[in-house]
Amino acid sequence: MEATALLLTAALFGGMVLYSAGFAGFLFKVLPPNTAGASLRRAFPVFYLLVIATSLAAAVMVFSSDLMSALALAAIAVTTVPTRQLLMPAINDASDAGNKRRFGILHGVSVLITLAHIALAGWVLIRFL
Template sequence: MTTLALLTTALLFGGMVLYSFGFAAFLFTALPAETAGPTIRRAFPHFYLFVIAGAGLSAAFLAPADPISAAIMATIALSTIPTRQILMPAINAATDAGDKRRFGMLHALSVVITLIHIVAAAYVLHRFIG
């Protein structure tokens, strides 16, 4: 069970880092903005499902051995639901309306949430060596 918890948490951490700092950045440097924007918009729902599922599995695997880490991972999973269901559509609506100010604020919030999730998953990984 501990091995599954470690692997699931590491996969989640790596996936979040790769998506946030690799894939998204790559799209906007490799594709024209009019193609990159809609592509990233289509990818984000899948990213959030990956985070929800990965963090939820990790929480389940961690629960017997490390309730604190399990709670952290469950918090990541649960906080991603409103991010996906409420914040992401609001970001898309601001983009569609051409409201750059609102888009900037909402996008910044989504970035902060993702960074908090990455740091929290890193902390859980650190607990494995502690």
């Protein structure tokens, strides 16, 4: 089970880094802004579901051998739910309303949450050493 937890955590970490640092930026480089934004709106709910499912599965797999890692992974899953259900719609609403200040603040919060999730997943990976 520990090997499965390691693989799931590595996939979680790599997926979050690639998606947030690579995919989003890539879309805005190769697509017109409206198309890139619309594409991200469709992709982010799926991304968040994958983060929730992967972190939860990894937490279950590592629970019996490392409670701290399990709690960190569970925290990622739990905090991703309001990010997906509340914060993401608020960001979209601010964007739709043309409220750049509110969008900037909310988007900044979402970036900080994602960075915290990446850091937690990285910390769990290091604990496997």
